[in-house]
Amino acid sequence: MNAPGTTYSSISPFLTAIKGTCPRCGKGKLFHGFLELAPSCSQCGLDYTPLNAGDGPAVFVSLIGGFIVLGLALWMELTYEPPFWVHILLFFPLTILICGGLLRPLKALLVAMQYKHKAEPGRIAG
Numbered sequence: 001m002n003a004p005g006t007t008y009s010s011i012s013p014f015l016t017a018i019k020g021t022c023p024r025c026g027k028g029k030l031f032h033g034f035l036e037l038a039p040s041c042s043q044c045g046l047d048y049t050p051l052n053a054g055d056g057p058a059v060f061v062s063l064i065g066g067f068i069v070l071g072l073a074l075w076m077e078l079t080y081e082p083p084f085w086v087h088i089l090l091f092f093p094l095t096i097l098i099c100g101g102l103l104r105p106l107k108a109l110l111v112a113m114q115y116k117h118k119a120e121p122g123r124i125a126g
């Protein structure tokens with residue numbers, strides 16, 4: 001990931017995740033497109049290729065988005081008992097908005113945390 005002796009940033013991973021910027025310098029863009037990571041930082045040259053959040057963002061988005069939408073749907077059903085089409089009309093777009101809105105910042109957060117805590121694939125000593 002980084003050469004030995006490389007200093008790691010003290011910039012908050014949450015701040016860089018919200019802004020979608022490089023976890024080291026906080027200035028360069030992290031993404032190339034909606035969810036694809038850029039190959040490297042345009043400002044400091046940090047190589048993003050070893051950084052991989054895997055399925056982590058999707059798991060967190062499912063848990064957080066599901067909690068919010070299901071909680072609201074249950075509350076609405078128990079309070080107002082609306083017809084089924086009201087649920088579809090309200091909660092289908094809400095699910096898309098919440099999940100789509102959370103996916104990018106959560107991916108950026110996991111990548112920034114991976115960088116900050118020096119998480120790397122395991123190696124066999126030899």
Ligand SMILES: [Zn+2]
Pocket residue numbers: 022023024025026027028041042043044045046
């Ligand atoms: Zn950078």
